[in-house]
Amino acid sequence: MADAxxxxxxxxxxxxxxxxxxxxGRVIGYLIAAPPELLPKDAxxxxxxxRDAAVLLTGFVVEEFRGHGVGRQLVxxxxxxxxxxxxxxxxxxxxxxxxxxxxxxxxxxxxxxxEIARPxxxxxxxxxxxxxxxxxxxxxTAVLSRLTGLVARPAPPEPANYEPARFDRAG
Numbered sequence: 001m002a003d004a005x006x007x008x009x010x011x012x013x014x015x016x017x018x019x020x021x022x023x024x025g026r027v028i029g030y031l032i033a034a035p036p037e038l039l040p041k042d043a044x045x046x047x048x049x050x051r052d053a054a055v056l057l058t059g060f061v062v063e064e065f066r067g068h069g070v071g072r073q074l075v076x077x078x079x080x081x082x083x084x085x086x087x088x089x090x091x092x093x094x095x096x097x098x099x100x101x102x103x104x105x106x107x108x109x110x111x112x113x114x115e116i117a118r119p120x121x122x123x124x125x126x127x128x129x130x131x132x133x134x135x136x137x138x139x140x141t142a143v144l145s146r147l148t149g150l151v152a153r154p155a156p157p158e159p160a161n162y163e164p165a166r167f168d169r170a171g
Contacts, residue, residue: 010038015085019077021061021070031059031074033081033090048118048125049091054082056092058102075112075128083130090114090128097122 010017020030033056036049049055056078061070075090082090092114094106106124110116114126 010034028065029061029070032057033078053089053091054087072112092126093123
């Protein structure tokens, strides 16, 4: 099955299989994910994914935008999709080999919150629990709401009084 056909099939059965970031109308990064049962059958890692996790297959961030949080935001978007689709985790098969390739670097995956679930010298399986990711988001929301409570909000403006003009007819 061609990549476009596979993506159409995943989109039809599961919904969008990717997220992308853009800047001024230019795509600067993307991540592709799918449920384990819809992974391409010829993928070497199709049999190794957990059934409770969506699988992050591949991605890319344009060189000039690396190191600015674009990849982390993409992972957070995929994690949000996973939570909405009732997955417990995201998994990815990373690579420790240098240079470009379809698999994401292990160092990057661990930097954005994945942990090694099954060690391998070249292609370990990594996992990110979504409950802890969601819990951290709620904790951050609670902290922000406490901080905003410390800042006094201005009182709403009082409505203007309207008193009709009085004219003295004596005169």
